[in-house]
Amino acid sequence: MAKSLQPHSSSGVENSVARSCSACSMRQICLPTGLNELETRLLDQIIVRKKIARDSYLYRIGDPFTSLYAVRVGHFKTYQENLAGDRQINGFQMSGELLGMDAISSARHQCDAVALDDSEVCVIPYPQLESLFTEMPMLMRHFHRVMSEEIMGEQNVIMILGNMYAEQRFAAFLINLSRRYALRGYSPTRFQLRMTREDIGNYLGLTMESVSRMIAKMRKEGIIEVRQRDVEVLNLSALNRIAAGIDSSSLHASVEMPSVVTEYNYLSPQLTHLQRLGILK
Amino acid sequence: MAKSLQPHSSSGVENSVARSCSACSMRQICLPTGLNELETRLLDQIIVRKKIARDSYLYRIGDPFTSLYAVRVGHFKTYQENLAGDRQINGFQMSGELLGMDAISSARHQCDAVALDDSEVCVIPYPQLESLFTEMPMLMRHFHRVMSEEIMGEQNVIMILGNMYAEQRFAAFLINLSRRYALRGYSPTRFQLRMTREDIGNYLGLTMESVSRMIAKMRKEGIIEVRQRDVEVLNLSALNRIAAGIDSSSLHASVEMPSVVTEYNYLSPQLTHLQRLGILK
DNA sequence: CGTTACGTTGAACGTATTCAATTTGCGTGG
DNA sequence: CCACGCAAATTGAATACGTTCAACGTAACG
Numbered sequence A, B: 001m002a003k004s005l006q007p008h009s010s011s012g013v014e015n016s017v018a019r020s021c022s023a024c025s026m027r028q029i030c031l032p033t034g035l036n037e038l039e040t041r042l043l044d045q046i047i048v049r050k051k052i053a054r055d056s057y058l059y060r061i062g063d064p065f066t067s068l069y070a071v072r073v074g075h076f077k078t079y080q081e082n083l084a085g086d087r088q089i090n091g092f093q094m095s096g097e098l099l100g101m102d103a104i105s106s107a108r109h110q111c112d113a114v115a116l117d118d119s120e121v122c123v124i125p126y127p128q129l130e131s132l133f134t135e136m137p138m139l140m141r142h143f144h145r146v147m148s149e150e151i152m153g154e155q156n157v158i159m160i161l162g163n164m165y166a167e168q169r170f171a172a173f174l175i176n177l178s179r180r181y182a183l184r185g186y187s188p189t190r191f192q193l194r195m196t197r198e199d200i201g202n203y204l205g206l207t208m209e210s211v212s213r214m215i216a217k218m219r220k221e222g223i224i225e226v227r228q229r230d231v232e233v234l235n236l237s238a239l240n241r242i243a244a245g246i247d248s249s250s251l252h253a254s255v256e257m258p259s260v261v262t263e264y265n266y267l268s269p270q271l272t273h274l275q276r277l278g279i280l281k
Numbered sequence C: 001c002g003t004t005a006c007g008t009t010g011a012a013c014g015t016a017t018t019c020a021a022t023t024t025g026c027g028t029g030g
Numbered sequence D: 001c002c003a004c005g006c007a008a009a010t011t012g013a014a015t016a017c018g019t020t021c022a023a024c025g026t027a028a029c030g
Helices: A037-044 A126-135 A137-163 A166-183 A197-204 A207-218 A236-244 B037-044 B124-134 B137-163 B166-185 B197-204 B208-220 B236-244
Strands: A050-052 A057-059 A069-074 A076-081 A088-092 A112-115 A119-125 A188-193 A224-227 A230-233 B048-054 B056-058 B069-075 B076-081 B087-093 B114-115 B119-125 B189-190 B222-228 B230-233
Touching: A037 A137, A069 A126, A076 A197, A076 B137, A088 A137, A088 A197, A088 B137, A119 A126, A119 A230, A126 A137, A126 B124, A126 B137, A137 A166, A137 A197, A137 B076, A137 B114, A137 B124, A137 B137, A137 B197, A166 A188, A166 A197, A166 A207, A166 A230, A166 A236, A197 A207, A197 B137, A207 A224, B037 B124, B037 B137, B069 B124, B076 B197, B087 B137, B087 B197, B087 B236, B124 B137, B137 B166, B137 B197, B166 B189, B166 B197, B166 B208, B166 B230, B166 B236, B197 B208, B208 B236
Parallel strands: none
Antiparallel strands: A050 A119, A057 A112, A069 A119, A076 A088, A076 A112, A188 A230, A224 A230, B048 B119, B056 B114, B069 B119, B076 B087, B076 B114, B189 B230, B222 B230
16 A cells, blocks of 8 residues: 655654544444444455545536545535535535435436535445355445434434424524534534525525524523624523424513423433434434 | 235236235336346345325334334335424335335334335335345345435435525425426326325425415416326426526526426436536436 | 214415525635 | 725515415215
């Protein structure tokens, strides 16, 4: 194998392991979950990394499908486009999440995937991945779980879009982000929005203006604090109540009170009631 | 193997093959697609059939996940439920389609699945199915395509719910049904709605009343004829234009005119532009 | 033939959108 | 360092789309 093309290699002994799945902080969330050392190494051998600059495409609608992509660093959005040129954002992806699974059946990508930050992905050639499945049932099983999670996640979006008011939608959106950051070891209450208000609105089936109004409302009620794209969740249970649609807005949301809604456990691998109900991913 | 438990067996030589995938009219659409005779037989061995009466559950939210289900006869709806008890229908399933894939990751069903007709399903024990994948790469690959199609289908719903007006939504709904019936050898222009207006509205993020009004509007414009649940599509290209959002309603929709929208091919296994755009499944 | 579930239609209402004006933040150049 | 220009975000007022509420129809079934 050729030496690293990266400048500033810390030493000459830097080898493939140093940049392998085993050394990746996302290995408990990403594809190698549950694999042993040897298996991880086998998976490593088919993966290469790739940097994607902010606002540039990872892939585009119609591109031939060759690989899945795991986000290593950064964030992405994926969207469809209709004949009139309107876009619908399907989701925002962060580290450890897989992109491109919707392209398997048609062999062409069905979405555009755009980096929201300067990002880095692991390129996973799909035919080789499928070949590995035969030798590595654990990998296959986990892959199926990942696809199933993707389906669940989209069902949650369907619930949001089909059944919720603007305020509920935005609350559900924040809760979802909160939980995903918590899973990655980040704060569930303080994080940055990586996307514009317009992107959020598009994703939630609202306009940018409506999103802005929901933010203003929740700020006024002391549920969140937002400066630019920095979000602080001040009252998560109020957010949960709003998303669940059991918050009569006559109640003072800032008053913490025993609630019917079970507080969810940010780190539990088990699904909570709220997740099951589509409020969380 | 025991003799058939069914009454009225036409003869004593009726064996397992007579009720196998090889003999099933859905084999080109369902799981055994692409398998050879031997492989199909292996798949058969893990499958049993089950009848589900109209309005009864195939599975319920929270049920332990043991099997996937392929619809053999009849129709189903699947829906999620939120804390307030509101339901959101995720989809309607017809013959040859697979149910339960959203349960793989959590090992519990995430939806209720209810039969809209007296129906029959093939019960596919999931652990055994996964075991087969190791020996039958074709089966595995097709399964991945099926899951990927499920993801695509849900992305289409997201597009409908996030981006379309009531009229577009209903048009997209009809087009989707039309195409799926066509794939099964039925008429793309005459079919029965198996669900109530309320179910349609729920699925499309509308009320029953709105659906009713859209039907009335399209009838008045000569695009469809509807009597009870019998639908006849009189002007499919108008329907396509409406769904695509390129139909200025000032134009007389009943006048057939050259359109930017490519007429889609009902039977092509290839994805058309419209499908890709989320208007079709 | 009444009962019930499902569907249609009309009118008033409400939520989110549209359109427009302003504000804020940030990068660039004078 | 401030001025400028641009993109993103906020806010307000008018409008529109679909909902809600209510009354009426229609078909299936005992």
